Amino acid sequence: MLGEYPIKGRRAADISASVERAVGAGELEPGRLLPPMRELAERLGVNPNTVAAAYRTLRERGVIETDGRRGSRVRSKPATTGREFIRVDVPEGVRDASEGNPDPGLLPPLGPAFAWAADRGDREPVLYGDEPVEPELARLARAELDADGVPAGPVAVTSGSLDAIERVLAAHIRPGDTVAVEDPGWGSLLDLVPALGLRTVPVGVDDDGPLPEDVDRALEAGARALIVTDRAQNPTGATLGAVRARTLRAVLRRHPGTLLIEDDHGHRIVDLPLHPLAGVTRHWALVRSVAKAYGPDLRLAVLTGDEVTLDRVRGRQRLGPGWVSRITQRAVVRLWTDGAVDTAAVAGAYGRRRDALIGALAERGVAARGRSGMNVWIPVPDETGAVARLLHAGWAVAPGARFRLAAPPGIRITVSTLEEGEVEALADAVASAVRVGSGRGVV
DSSP states (O other): OBTTBOOOOSSHHHHHHHHHHHHHTTSSOTTOBOOOHHHHHHHHTSOHHHHHHHHHHHHHTTSEEEOGGGOEEEOSSOTTSOGGGSOOOOOTTOEEOOSOOOOGGGSOOOHHHHHHHHHHHHHSOOOTTSOSSOHHHHHHHHHHHHHTTOOOOOEEEESSHHHHHHHHHHHHOOTTOEEEEEESOOHHHHHHHHHTTOEEEEEEEETTEEOHHHHHHHHHTTOOEEEEEOSSOTTTOOOOOHHHHHHHHHHHHTOTTOEEEEEOTTTTTOOSOOOOOTTSSSEEEEEEESHHHHOGGGOOEEEEEOHHHHHHHHHHHHTTTOSOOHHHHHHHHHHHHTTOOOHHHHHHHHHHHHHHHHHHHHHTTOOOBOSSSSEEEEEOSOHHHHHHHHHHTTEEOEEGGGTOSSSOOEEEEEOTTOOGGGHHHHHHHHHHHHHHHTTSSOO
């Protein structure tokens, strides 16, 4: 018996499933210590090796973690409690600035491109055994990568950035390994890493990207992979600058065995230059999604990297989905060649909205961050209270808990659809929420 919850089962699979069900139901809360393996084996009447196998499965699934003689305990952020559930239910009449979506008014129409791609598909159908990557898409993507200084490498196509990152991690990293991630960082990624049975170590971020001293510390401590957002980092808007990139490359040269994964989150919505880190380590990958510029439902990202990594990714992909629809790939080619997105215009629109909000907040004594992209990050003393007070004031924002490991509290505001006439009212509401939370106002 563990508390009021009995761990059941005679087989390793049954024991691990019993624990995972309890974690998912909240009956085993984060941080709860599990019985020693021999003790649980005696209670269940099974061989200790059976319990050891169950615990190993739970570790690989990111449900528990083991700390030597201190035993095994439920992870503080188990994979079964995804950050996507840390969100605000937006009542009718409340302005939603929480979701991180692009402005639909800045997305191009997809109908003509898909009509063209479908017509070509009728004339030149893609069949089993055909190339998984549209040749023209690979050519255009590689030319753009070359222009941005990304080292030479093959091109693959995945179902979005997260799919690419998962496949690259699986190509090199094994359950129990440690991955260095940005903190605050992309919530879905912070869920994915433990779900793969990997440990996360946080790396601080400022406006120029990951802090070199944090990266060096994480790699010295044994982290086997580093995931970096090059531009429009979610949630802070950080963009890797030239000086920071040089410093990080120097750090990575001291750790050539690190798997480096770069997510160019701001591709085609940011007009700041790319400063890639790729090529310093033996194994690396850089991914670019079309979601923010062309539409989230396209589910397509372009991936490049070293030969070994891309060969493993493509080989495993062949054994799963096989390929990303060539009709979708051809539609993206048409969107690219037609110049359907004006990057400067999109970047300018998001930039004006970010700058307006950050400036209005500064006038009210509230510090905020947002160098690029469509989000503004605001440190707050009382995250839960700030979110609740803003909701009461008619604004839904994203709780910082969705994006944090060890970083201080904050809130994320998506400015993609923020109108000029809304800026002052939103800034007033944020300033009021922050002042109350810091004790400088009246509740």
